[in-house]
Amino acid sequence: MxxxxxxxxxxxxxxxxxxxxxxxxxxxxxxxxxxxxxxxxxxxxxxxxxxxxxxxxxxxxxxxxxxxxxxxxxxxxxxxxxxxxxxxxxxxxxxxxxxxxxxxxxxxxxxxxxxxxxxxxxxxxxxxxVWKLLADLTPEQIVGLVDWRYLRDALTPEEALDLLRAAEPGRAAREERLRTHGLKAYTTTPGWLGYDDETVDRLSRQAVADGFGQIKLKVGRDVDDDRRRLGVARRAVGPDVRIAVDANQCWDVAEAVRWVDRLRDFDLWWVEEPTSPDDVLGHAAIRRGIAPIRVATGEHAQNRVIVKQLLQAGAIDVLQPDAARVGGVNENIAILLLAAKFGVPVCPHAGGVGLCELVQHLAMFDEVAVAGHRPDRVVEYVDHLHEHFADPVRIVAGAYAAPTAPGMSAELLPSxxxxxxxxxxxxxxxxxxxxxxxx
Amino acid sequence: MxxxxxxxxxxxxxxxxxxxxxxxxxxxxxxxxxxxxxxxxxxxxxxxxxxxxxxxxxxxxxxxxxxxxxxxxxxxxxxxxxxxxxxxxxxxxxxxxxxxxxxxxxxxxxxxxxxxxxxxxxxxxxxxxVWKLLADLTPEQIVGLVDWRYLRDALTPEEALDLLRAAEPGRAAREERLRTHGLKAYTTTPGWLGYDDETVDRLSRQAVADGFGQIKLKVGRDVDDDRRRLGVARRAVGPDVRIAVDANQCWDVAEAVRWVDRLRDFDLWWVEEPTSPDDVLGHAAIRRGIAPIRVATGEHAQNRVIVKQLLQAGAIDVLQPDAARVGGVNENIAILLLAAKFGVPVCPHAGGVGLCELVQHLAMFDEVAVAGHRPDRVVEYVDHLHEHFADPVRIVAGAYAAPTAPGMSAELLPSxxxxxxxxxxxxxxxxxxxxxxxx
CATH class of the missing domain: 3.30.390.10 (Enolase-like, N-terminal domain)
Structure with a gap:
């Protein structure tokens, strides 16, 4: 034993x-x-x-x-x-x-x-x-993994069951598609604020060459700087590749609306973390202020209660859960179910150390067994530090390939x-x- | 030096x-x-x-x-x-x-x-x-102690200045009143869930004899039990002493409304922490559902951003900041200013180890220099563990006496x-x- x-x-x-x-x-x-x-x-x-x-x-x-x-x-x-x-x-x-x-x-x-x-x-x-372990569970088993406390005003276990059952017939086909095509990624590699223009240009072109349909740039320190860097990136990727921006919580509500207004001519796909991750009502106000540009957040959403409110308040267009911020796989199942109920696409946060390795499993479970196939689901990818993992992510033609090794790809090398x-x-x-x- | x-x-x-x-x-x-x-x-x-x-x-x-x-x-x-x-x-x-x-x-x-x-x-x-150190600061100095990030959509530094300046002329008279009469307290001593009925009865009568005009009972484990204990307490204190109840986050939104409905005949003064402290929208829904009974929360409000939203959403009737949960005196100044702007009384959380000792300073500063005198401001008091402090709180006729020793009354005895x-x-x-x- x-x-x-x-x-x-x-x-x-x-x-x-x-x-x-x-x-x-x-x-x-x-x-x-x-x-x-x-x-x-x-x-x-x-x-x-x-x-x-x-x-x-x-x-x-x-x-x-x-x-x-x-x-x-x-x-x-x-x-x-x-x-x-x-x-x-x-x-x-x-x-x-x-x-x-x-x-x-x-x-x-x-x-x-x-x-x-x-x-x-x-x-x-x-x-x-783990994505496959999850995707093979019955709807009843999945619902039993969730702490329903504080959720029932937005989603009941019964509604979750209905939603999971409705997704059951398509599981096999979606798993097949996932194994063949992977799950679409976008890359933040070109976008760090510390990079000079030449680096932004080079890495943006590289992203397109590597098959990515979306890149992301960090913004928020200086608006003229942001405009210049967005210009470099937009010229590098052309009009058809999406560019999202990420402010990493640096603005107040009114400041966010004003700042984004100065960036409108670069055709932004989403604006990420415009203000405090705790500010549900602030995100809702910003979303109203910058529409039709999308608002995205979630990597610092501390738990399912904040996510619930972001969805209830109509505060976001894109939800970005993090695999290692909340209470692990179980709480992230609750978060995926909430997003599915409200029809908001899940585009997980990744990067850092091993966040890509972990979160791919959640996104693939979402694809196969929860929200189903959504063309607007893209998973963040940053090409740092993967060499330290025993089962690193594999990106093929701008998509996460489905892991085949047992486990959650979490193991660091002994060295x-x-x-x-x-x-x-x-x-x-x-x-x-x-x-x-x-x- | x-x-x-x-x-x-x-x-x-x-x-x-x-x-x-x-x-x-x-x-x-x-x-x-x-x-x-x-x-x-x-x-x-x-x-x-x-x-x-x-x-x-x-x-x-x-x-x-x-x-x-x-x-x-x-x-x-x-x-x-x-x-x-x-x-x-x-x-x-x-x-x-x-x-x-x-x-x-x-x-x-x-x-x-x-x-x-x-x-x-x-x-x-x-x-x-510390209450006096704070109460002697100029409005400009007070505003300079606050981190205004994420607050300006609800309260600007300029509005805070106006509010503090308007309170300046009355400072001396309120300080005099404070030194004479202290600051009204209420007591949670009779109300712990582990106490038997005899203890609830005895401690409730003692509270009235000690001059308290409000007591608080813990509720939420069993509604019939709550009804019985509230009956004991109401008989003990009579109709004129206020009874608040505290659920310590144990309910979902709909459950809170149903449960409180079963307790309506005990004339509840407020219902505290009915659900997750993160659930701003949930508190707002509960407040609508149990009106005119008041909703109180704040001891687990993690920072000024949550407090801001509780006030913006009209989610609470009573704000209960904790001296040791947020970023110390400075963040609590922001919280007091927000409450004053929205006209919500501040009834600080206390108890635990030394929370009474700390928070009295903030409540007295609020009385003298921020919100001014409010008959509906009561500060929680629990008579545990004060003997371990070098400068313990003094309760006189159901009120906190203003500390006179230098500092924030935070020192534990070497023994x-x-x-x-x-x-x-x-x-x-x-x-x-x-x-x-x-x-």
């Missing part, structure tokens, strides 16, 4: 600030990091998961994951995998941990890391990639764990502090 | 779960705890602050505060005290820490603990209690730090795990 024997936690950091990869209006110098967790079992495969952070505080994120270990060690692995809601419900229902959010921030991300690791483990034991260990791994030797310390 | 030489962090826990003090519908067995911080200076007084938690995870809260230390140690104390926005702005603007919220949860509470400790320090150095230290203090010896471990 396999037991969960240990919860190993690793503080892994990449010195991305040295090259300004990942720079945007709010995050000038991130050091992409993972608070990485391995659920070690007494026999058979382990489960891998992580929270994504951008540097300082990753040690606190690791401490939060370690705090969950007593609730996990000693558990029966088969029981966990037979009831994939159990660990999630136990952790979010623990009242003492709950106080530290509730269901938000560092503690919730720790729960998300563990829950995703449980799914990775379950996929490995079943011999299936990466050794080399990028903070603060004592060789990459950090002689550079004990990440860039841009406060104060 | 005084320097900040060290940031000491203490994990302090009280075994309150042994007596079911603090038990409610969502928190059956809290161990009231503090992640306690001392800003040690090279000469003169130190600054004291803390985050309040309810047990497990307090070590993670401590780790979060420790992560902020490099941004603080070495700073000039006079500079800090001359510019009481500086530390707050530096910490919330740090992009790498910000990612862990943003501005919410464990990391934000850590910032709040440090910012409150800075105010405690400033009060001590000025020889003033408490030694006795309740977790996990190795003598109170915890032989009981290494807090009650009710997960799983």
């Amino acid at each position: 396999a037991k969960l024997v240990a919860v190993d936690v690793h503080d892994v950091r990449f010195p991305t600030s040295r090259e300004l990869h990942g720079s945007d209006a709010m995050n000038p110098d991130p050091d992409y990091s993972a608070a990485y967790v391995v659920l070690r079992t007494s026999d058979g495969p382990d489960g891998h998961g992580f929270a994504f952070t951008i540097g300082r505080g990753n040690e606190v994120q690791c401490a939060a994951i370690r705090a969950l270990a007593p609730a996990l060690v000693g558990r029966d692995v088969e029981e966990i995998c037979a009831d994939l809601g159990r660990v999630y419900f136990d952790l979010v229902d623990d009242s003492q941990f709950r106080w530290l959010g509730p269901e938000k921030g560092l503690m919730h991300m720790a729960i998300g890391a563990v829950v995703n690791a449980v799914w990775d483990l379950a996929g490995r034991r079943a011999g299936l990639p 990466t764990l050794a080399d990028y260990r903070y603060p004592d791994g060789p990459v950090w030797a002689g550079s004990p502090e990440p860039a841009g310390t406060v104060g | 005084a320097k900040l030489v060290a940031v000491d962090v203490h994990d302090v826990r009280f075994p309150t779960s042994r007596e079911l003090h603090g038990s409610d519908a969502m928190n059956p067995d809290p161990d009231y705890s503090a992640a306690y911080v001392v800003l040690r200076t090279s000469d003169g007084p130190d600054g004291h602050g803390f985050a309040f938690t309810i047990g497990r995870g307090n070590e993670v809260q401590c780790a979060a505060i420790r992560a902020l230390a490099p941004a603080l140690v070495g700073r000039d104390v006079e500079e800090i005290c001359a510019d009481l926005g500086r530390v707050y702005f530096d910490l919330v603007d740090d992009s790498q820490f910000r990612w862990l919220g943003p501005e919410k949860g464990l990391m934000h509470m850590a910032i709040g603990a440090v910012v409150n400790a800075v105010w405690d320090l400033a009060g001590r150095r000025a020889g003033l209690p 408490t730090l030694a006795d309740y230290r977790y996990p190795d203090g003598p109170v915890w010896a032989g009981s290494p795990e807090p009650a009710g471990t997960v799983g």
Whole structure:
């Protein structure tokens, strides 16, 4: 009988600030990091998961994951995998941990890391990639994985069942299409705020050559700068490739409307994170103010309650869930169901460390078994740091190829764990502090 | 020249779960705890602050505060005290820490603990209690302490200035009244869910005898139980003392409306935390559904952006800020200004460990310099754990007496730090795990 024997936690950091990869209006110098967790079992495969952070505080994120270990060690692995809601419900229902959010921030991300690791483990034991494990569940099983608390005014379990049942007949055909064509991606690679015009131009052209139909640029530090960079990008990609922009929360409501107005002549596909991720009513006001340009958000939506309200308030055109911000696969199932109910396309956030690897599974599950095929679903792609993963994403002709390896593609290579260990791994030797310390 | 030489962090826990003090519908067995911080200076007084938690995870809260230390140690104390926005702005603007919220949860509470400790320090150095330090600031100085980002669609700095200037002429008279009569309190002492009827009856009668005009009962686990306990309490206090109820987030929207409907014959003053603290639209729907009974919330409002929306959406009748949940005194100034703009009374959350001690300063500042005198402002009071503080609150005839000692009343006694230290203090010896471990 396999037991969960240990919860190993690793503080892994990449010195991305040295090259300004990942720079945007709010995050000038991130050091992409993972608070990485391995659920070690007494026999058979382990489960891998992580929270994504951008540097300082990753040690606190690791401490939060370690705090969950007593609730996990000693558990029966088969029981966990037979009831994939159990660990999630136990952790979010623990009242003492709950106080530290509730269901938000560092503690919730720790729960998300563990829950995703449980799914990775379950996929490995079943011999299936997690998208397929999910897509083979019955509607009843899927509904049973969700915490329905606080959701029923927008979506009841019965409505969710109806929606999932309606999608059942098409599952096989959509899975076939997914295995053949993959899932459409867009790329943020050309768009970081720290890049000069030559880099924006070169990477934008490369994106088109690589088959992407959409790119994204960071904006929001200086409007004239944004206009110049958008001009470079629009000339590089031509009129038919979509350009989205991402303000990373830097504006107030009125400021967002004014700023976007100055960018209208570049045919923007969506405006992402125009203001605080907590500001449901603010997003709704911005959407009214910049229509018909779309509003997108979700990567920092702390939980399903915020997502519910974004949809209820008609605040967004595009929902961008993150695989590692909320309470893991289970809460993201709730989020996919909410989006399907409201008819809003799910275009997941990715990038960072391994977010592409994780979130592809959710998007593919959405395609096969929840919302079904939507031409307007595109999954973010950034070509950083994939070489550190045991089962990296594969992009073919601008689309995510369906993973075939068992699990959730979450495993970092042993050499990466050794080399990028903070603060004592060789990459950090002689550079004990990440860039841009406060104060 | 005084320097900040060290940031000491203490994990302090009280075994309150042994007596079911603090038990409610969502928190059956809290161990009231503090992640306690001392800003040690090279000469003169130190600054004291803390985050309040309810047990497990307090070590993670401590780790979060420790992560902020490099941004603080070495700073000039006079500079800090001359510019009481500086530390707050530096910490919330740090992009790498910000990612862990943003501005919410464990990391934000850590910032709040440090910012409150800075105010405690400033009060001590000025020889003033913090309420008086605040109430002596000019409108311009007060507005300069606030992070206006994400607020301007509801309240501009100019509107805040107008509001503060309009309150200036009455400051002296209100301060005089405050020093004479204190600030009206209400008590939650009789109302914990774990108490039997005899205890509810006895403590309710005691509350009236002690001069309180309002008590609060926890509800939400069983509606017949709630009816019985409300009957006991109503008989004990008579028809003229107000009874509020607190559901501690346990209901969905429709469930809240149905449940409160079953309690209408007890003349409820307000219904507190009926659902998720993140659910602005849910609170608005509940308020429409239970009118004219008031809706109150705020203790778990993660930051000023949520408070802004609660007010914009007309979701609440009573705002209940917590001194240690958001980014400290500075963010609470923003919250007081928002409430004043929307004309909603501020009835702060207290209880826990030292929350009464901290929040009285904010309520008194609100009375003297922001919203002015409001007969409907009552500050929560619970008579637990005050004996552990160097300058405990004083309740006289059902009112908070204005503190006179310098600082923010945040200092725990050295004996408490030694006795309740977790996990190795003598109170915890032989009981290494807090009650009710997960799983």
